[in-house]
Amino acid sequence: MADKIYVDNSEATEAWNTVLFDRFRDYRHIFVEALKLFSDDALALEPPSAGDRVVDLGCGFGDTAQDLARIVGPYGSVTGIDAAERFIEQAIQEAAADGVENVDFRVADVQAEVPGGPYDYAFGRMGTMFFANPVAAMRNVREAVTPGGRLCMIVWRRKLDNPFMFRSEEIVDKYVAPQDPEDSDELTCGPGPFSMANADTTSAVLDAAGFEQIALRRVDVEIEFGSSVEEAVDAAFALGPAAETMRLAGDSAAELRPLIADDLRALAEELKRPDGVVAAPGSAWVVTARSAG
Secondary structure, three states, X not given: OOOOOOOOOHHHHHHHHOHHHHHHHHOHHHHHHHHHHHHHHHHHHOOOOOOOEEXXXXXXXXXXHHHHHHHHOOOOEEEEEEOOHHHHHHHHHXXXXXXXXXXXXXXXXXXXXXXXXXXXXXXXXXXXXXXXXXXXXXXXXXXXXXXXXXXXXXXXXXXXXXXXXXXXXXXXXXXXXXXXXXXXXXXXXXXXXXXXXXXXXXXXXHXXXXXXXXXXXXXXXEEEEEOOHHHHHHHHHHOOHHHHHHHHHOXXXXXXXHHHHHHHHHHHHHHXXXXXXXXXXXXXXXXXXXXXX
């Protein structure tokens, strides 16, 4: 797939507010549960302190914001931010239903501004990889954090260390010709989920944004991609690099879906555990830093 130059986050925002929101909602039980493994690890070792003012970047459905709110306690507060209005609407509803009162949610593009603050602690679980200009976005985060305040964010490591997503994409690439996103009518999610997979790249972004004491810790987990082979195949078609290639290719890829599905079933069978669940290793960075000063 050819590289695309993203001027701003408008296309990614529209994608996450429409087709990607729908798919993420439908497969939430798979993808959010998978991501929770990483955030549970990060918050166990790098939690905010009781009473902290926290911002949750790219908060999605707000589950991490609720976790953060419980950690900081009644004297702390959490603001969840997402550029996609539909995620924020859902997050507000769920926090109210769960009775979590020290959390609020706002629609905002972090690359334009980080509303509220100042914050003692900034958190992001897979929500900082889609910026057209990551340095500008992370500079806004740094400016919204108190001097010496902390950042903790989770980003995917390289595709090769996430074999279900990597091999699913390889299967699609066998059948579907590389697409130039500039020529597709479909919305893309910006630079994509693996834009911060390279440790040097991510460190350089944070350094340029004014963060100090930058550290990356590798976290490996087992991710369950489906309770059955068919559910894992559906998940591969829904979200991830393989799904993105299929979406951008449009009707030409749809015609090849049965052939691709057969190969994805073979992959899922290979990864199926004795209990029938399809699972594979997943790998991410937990990135920590402090605001300069």
